Amino acid sequence: MTTxxxxxxxxxxxxxxxxxxxxxxxxxxxxVVWTAGNVSQRVVVDPRHGPGPEDLLVxxxxxxxYDELTAEAMVVCDLDGNLLEGDRSPSSDTAAHAYVxxxxxxxxxxxxxxxxxxxxxxxxxxxxxxxxxxxADEFGGDVPVGPFALIGDDSxxxxxxxxxxxxxxxxxxxxxxxxxxxxxxxxxxxxxxxxVxxxxxxVHIARQLGPTVPIDQNHIDSLYARYQxxxxxxxxxxxx
Amino acid sequence: MTTxxxxxxxxxxxxxxxxxxxxxxxxxxxxVVWTAGNVSQRVVVDPRHGPGPEDLLVxxxxxxxYDELTAEAMVVCDLDGNLLEGDRSPSSDTAAHAYVxxxxxxxxxxxxxxxxxxxxxxxxxxxxxxxxxxxADEFGGDVPVGPFALIGDDSxxxxxxxxxxxxxxxxxxxxxxxxxxxxxxxxxxxxxxxxVxxxxxxVHIARQLGPTVPIDQNHIDSLYARYQxxxxxxxxxxxx
Amino acid sequence: MTTxxxxxxxxxxxxxxxxxxxxxxxxxxxxVVWTAGNVSQRVVVDPRHGPGPEDLLVxxxxxxxYDELTAEAMVVCDLDGNLLEGDRSPSSDTAAHAYVxxxxxxxxxxxxxxxxxxxxxxxxxxxxxxxxxxxADEFGGDVPVGPFALIGDDSxxxxxxxxxxxxxxxxxxxxxxxxxxxxxxxxxxxxxxxxVxxxxxxVHIARQLGPTVPIDQNHIDSLYARYQxxxxxxxxxxxx
Amino acid sequence: MTTxxxxxxxxxxxxxxxxxxxxxxxxxxxxVVWTAGNVSQRVVVDPRHGPGPEDLLVxxxxxxxYDELTAEAMVVCDLDGNLLEGDRSPSSDTAAHAYVxxxxxxxxxxxxxxxxxxxxxxxxxxxxxxxxxxxADEFGGDVPVGPFALIGDDSxxxxxxxxxxxxxxxxxxxxxxxxxxxxxxxxxxxxxxxxVxxxxxxVHIARQLGPTVPIDQNHIDSLYARYQxxxxxxxxxxxx
Numbered sequence: 001m002t003t004x005x006x007x008x009x010x011x012x013x014x015x016x017x018x019x020x021x022x023x024x025x026x027x028x029x030x031x032v033v034w035t036a037g038n039v040s041q042r043v044v045v046d047p048r049h050g051p052g053p054e055d056l057l058v059x060x061x062x063x064x065x066y067d068e069l070t071a072e073a074m075v076v077c078d079l080d081g082n083l084l085e086g087d088r089s090p091s092s093d094t095a096a097h098a099y100v101x102x103x104x105x106x107x108x109x110x111x112x113x114x115x116x117x118x119x120x121x122x123x124x125x126x127x128x129x130x131x132x133x134x135x136a137d138e139f140g141g142d143v144p145v146g147p148f149a150l151i152g153d154d155s156x157x158x159x160x161x162x163x164x165x166x167x168x169x170x171x172x173x174x175x176x177x178x179x180x181x182x183x184x185x186x187x188x189x190x191x192x193x194x195x196v197x198x199x200x201x202x203v204h205i206a207r208q209l210g211p212t213v214p215i216d217q218n219h220i221d222s223l224y225a226r227y228q229x230x231x232x233x234x235x236x237x238x239x240x
Numbered sequence: 241m242t243t244x245x246x247x248x249x250x251x252x253x254x255x256x257x258x259x260x261x262x263x264x265x266x267x268x269x270x271x272v273v274w275t276a277g278n279v280s281q282r283v284v285v286d287p288r289h290g291p292g293p294e295d296l297l298v299x300x301x302x303x304x305x306y307d308e309l310t311a312e313a314m315v316v317c318d319l320d321g322n323l324l325e326g327d328r329s330p331s332s333d334t335a336a337h338a339y340v341x342x343x344x345x346x347x348x349x350x351x352x353x354x355x356x357x358x359x360x361x362x363x364x365x366x367x368x369x370x371x372x373x374x375x376a377d378e379f380g381g382d383v384p385v386g387p388f389a390l391i392g393d394d395s396x397x398x399x400x401x402x403x404x405x406x407x408x409x410x411x412x413x414x415x416x417x418x419x420x421x422x423x424x425x426x427x428x429x430x431x432x433x434x435x436v437x438x439x440x441x442x443v444h445i446a447r448q449l450g451p452t453v454p455i456d457q458n459h460i461d462s463l464y465a466r467y468q469x470x471x472x473x474x475x476x477x478x479x480x
Numbered sequence: 481m482t483t484x485x486x487x488x489x490x491x492x493x494x495x496x497x498x499x500x501x502x503x504x505x506x507x508x509x510x511x512v513v514w515t516a517g518n519v520s521q522r523v524v525v526d527p528r529h530g531p532g533p534e535d536l537l538v539x540x541x542x543x544x545x546y547d548e549l550t551a552e553a554m555v556v557c558d559l560d561g562n563l564l565e566g567d568r569s570p571s572s573d574t575a576a577h578a579y580v581x582x583x584x585x586x587x588x589x590x591x592x593x594x595x596x597x598x599x600x601x602x603x604x605x606x607x608x609x610x611x612x613x614x615x616a617d618e619f620g621g622d623v624p625v626g627p628f629a630l631i632g633d634d635s636x637x638x639x640x641x642x643x644x645x646x647x648x649x650x651x652x653x654x655x656x657x658x659x660x661x662x663x664x665x666x667x668x669x670x671x672x673x674x675x676v677x678x679x680x681x682x683v684h685i686a687r688q689l690g691p692t693v694p695i696d697q698n699h700i701d702s703l704y705a706r707y708q709x710x711x712x713x714x715x716x717x718x719x720x
Numbered sequence: 721m722t723t724x725x726x727x728x729x730x731x732x733x734x735x736x737x738x739x740x741x742x743x744x745x746x747x748x749x750x751x752v753v754w755t756a757g758n759v760s761q762r763v764v765v766d767p768r769h770g771p772g773p774e775d776l777l778v779x780x781x782x783x784x785x786y787d788e789l790t791a792e793a794m795v796v797c798d799l800d801g802n803l804l805e806g807d808r809s810p811s812s813d814t815a816a817h818a819y820v821x822x823x824x825x826x827x828x829x830x831x832x833x834x835x836x837x838x839x840x841x842x843x844x845x846x847x848x849x850x851x852x853x854x855x856a857d858e859f860g861g862d863v864p865v866g867p868f869a870l871i872g873d874d875s876x877x878x879x880x881x882x883x884x885x886x887x888x889x890x891x892x893x894x895x896x897x898x899x900x901x902x903x904x905x906x907x908x909x910x911x912x913x914x915x916v917x918x919x920x921x922x923v924h925i926a927r928q929l930g931p932t933v934p935i936d937q938n939h940i941d942s943l944y945a946r947y948q949x950x951x952x953x954x955x956x957x958x959x960x
Binding site: 674682683688 | 754756812834897
């Protein structure tokens with residue numbers, strides 16, 4: 001990484017801190033067990049720093065427990081998923097994160113979990129229907145299902161991008177696998193990971209005892225537009 | 241707020257402490273994720289202090305995490321929801337809280353969450369039937385459902401007040417949205433928020449495997465009357 | 481309490497410590513919310529200390545949160561439920577505890593909760609069937625349901641005693657109300673409260689997707705007999 | 721144990737630390753209540769140390785709470801389950817652990833819990849179907865059910881070995897009882913105990929609202945082969 005300009009290296013150091021800290025949110029909200037789950041954030045390489053390398057990503061290493069997740073333990077990869085800096089291998093899901101960054105330039109953060117309720121909808125291959133005002137706010141409609149894809153090449157990344165490109169939803173339920181979420185940075189993607197599990201769980205429980213009441217499409221549109229308008233200046237800002 | 245008499249300003253300071261501390265109960269009992277949920281308490285402006293301004297309310301600011309909720313972070317609004325004191329915007333649910341305070345003078349505290357089981361009943365638009373003695377004690381009957389209402393005007397507040405005025409229940413399940421609870425102060429409203437999730441969850445689980453046994457109306461009345469009589473002197477006092 | 485001999489007063493002091501400490505197990509295992517739930521333990525008054533008063537019980541006061549439960553906060557009652565020592569009123573369930581101690585001399589500890597899954601079976605009025613080896617070990621069969629009973633006289637206590645006298649089960653699900661458990665001391669009753677929720681939850685979940693496999697009655701008898709025989713010397717000792 | 725060579729005794733001391741520490745993972749991931757559950761690890765006795773005794777195992781004592789589980793509290797047994805070192809009786813499940821070590825020389829760690837969802841499948845006698853990519857990775861197919869077996873002889877151990885020998889799965893659901901898991905060491909067996917509960921729970925929830933989508937057998941084989949190949953060098957290493 002010696003070819004990268006100093007401002008980029010400083011940004012890498014800051015991003016290591018952010019990504020390490022955000023991993024603590026996954027067990028905190030009950031989204032992961034053991035070493036499962038991963039958070040990444042893009043490091044933008046500004047072309048004004050001269051003709052230089054492409055953007056980078058910071059991600060969790062493979063097989064490290066949530067007790068050990070320090071900034072130093074994080075690893076840095078290029079957007080082809082090659083390890084540039086770090087003592088351990090990057091997460092085995094790095095290829096999927098990297099594909100998203102290469103193909104969705106507006107995305108600055110990606111999160112993957114096997115959170116229980118979201119994964120349960122994924123195992124049935126069924127989208128989560130938008131029957132809660134908080135879903136209209138955050139997802140602007142149903143949470144969609146992506147295709148079944150094997151690990152090992154670009155299949156997972158392609159399935160994420162094909163499902164989320166043009167969708168209001170920042171979350172996709174990859175079939176038989178689990179949720180991937182995106183955001184303008186890692187904190188927004190972590191928030192989407194927390195929210196997708198929350199709505200998957202609430203709608204699941206609602207449906208267990210009978211049909212839910214639909215929300216009119218124009219009300220969904222109105223809630224989503226207001227939420228994006230009021231909070232859209234800062235995508236990481238939350239309301240309550 | 242310089243026009244307010246000193247006793248009111250002192251009461252505002254005390255209320256900031258109470259409201260900040262009570263917010264910690266929401267994640268503690270699993271009622272909220274991320275920055276969702278909010279607690280408010282009325283500050284009574286005694287007319288004996290001279291012809292002066294109306295009552296105030298202290299509430300959580302918008303988009304602040306539960307780790308940051310100090311007394312200083314709380315914000316103060318008038319009962320039209322206008323920000324009087326505070327560095328951040330008030331919760332986007334402030335209009336609903338303010339409407340309740342304007343129209344139910346006996347209410348001193350309001351809480352809103354998206355707690356999972358209560359919200360699941362709300363998504364079906366179905367009241368929680370009173371089949372537990374603790375429901376008879378605390379709610380005096382079923383937990384009612386309020387109308388669907390969009391955020392942005394007085395619709396949510398009006399739905400809360402129309403449903404709870406004249407009801408024994410301190411909780412309403414706003415359709416497709418979630419529970420709002422009231423009390424003579426914020427601690428009573430928080431207790432009601434904890435209890436509505438507890439009974440929503442227990443009755444949900446009971447109903448999953450078959451019909452529940454109803455409780456006779458006269459038994460419900462008797463349990464409620466006893467509970468209000470014995471504990472009614474101090475609405476914030478709990479029994480066990 | 482000045483009429484009680486010194487060894488009894490010392491035993492009261494020790495029992496206050498035990499009962500205070502055991503209350504922490506109720507929120508720890510998720511059996512209670514807010515101030516619900518209570519643990520009591522009998523203090524035996526040995527007649528060899530001279531012609532003196534009857535046995536006592538130590539119990540949680542009414543309406544105290546789980547953060548405040550110190551030995552000093554506990555209250556002492558006689559077996560008619562009258563307060564002998566303490567700054568606050570005894571739990572409103574004291575009459576039920578006292579009735580059990582008066583009528584079941586072998587019982588030294590009583591616990592009451594509204595733990596979710598046990599209360600859900602109680603709301604249907606349905607015993608938990610013995611389909612787990614740990615149920616055969618601990619309960620020796622199904623967990624029985626007791627009658628519906630109003631608070632305010634001996635109805636609840638009588639329902640507990642009539643259901644548990646002659647039963648192998650240390651737990652009864654009072655209809656539309658929740659579980660009461662007994663033991664030779666308070667730790668055994670707390671263990672039974674933890675276990676009844678655990679088996680109520682596991683069997684509930686098992687039954688959600690289809691019928692469970694019954695265990696032969698002679699296998700239940702054999703498991704129960706072995707467990708009582710091996711661990712029977714010390715009823716508070718646990719196996720794993 | 722004075723007949724054992726010094727390197728074995730040093731390995732026993734290290735194993736006591738490991739087994740004590742790993743017990744903390746069981747309540748951490750919600751797999752146990754009260755004193756239930758146990759972890760053991762084999763201590764290999766190298767025949768090069770001279771003609772000496774057979775392998776040993778370190779396990780939790782019976783009836784000790786999770787707050788008291790220090791290295792000193794662990795007990796050492798031979799592979800017939802006889803206590804060699806320790807102040808308390810070994811876990812009542814020691815015979816089952818010992819049988820597995822005697823009959824599966826490749827196994828270095830065994831875990832037993834009554835974790836809720838895995839035990840629920842066991843109560844129905846139903847294998848957990850492989851409908852999640854993480855199941856294909858970790859279990860290579862369905863999680864199988866073992867026979868009903870009474871405690872007191874080799875029945876449980878025999879049921880475990882007969883079910884797992886030749887299976888890809890490191891977990892068996894003993895009918896009406898609960899899961900046993902194996903691994904090359906105790907940490908791998910603990911990981912399998914965490915994962916079997918996770919997949920039992922996720923598939924349960926998926927199935928509650930309708931049928932799950934099957935994964936093609938060749939995809940299961942491919943996922944399993946890749947996972948074993950990439951992570952197979954070190955069976956205790958995890959991916960994320």
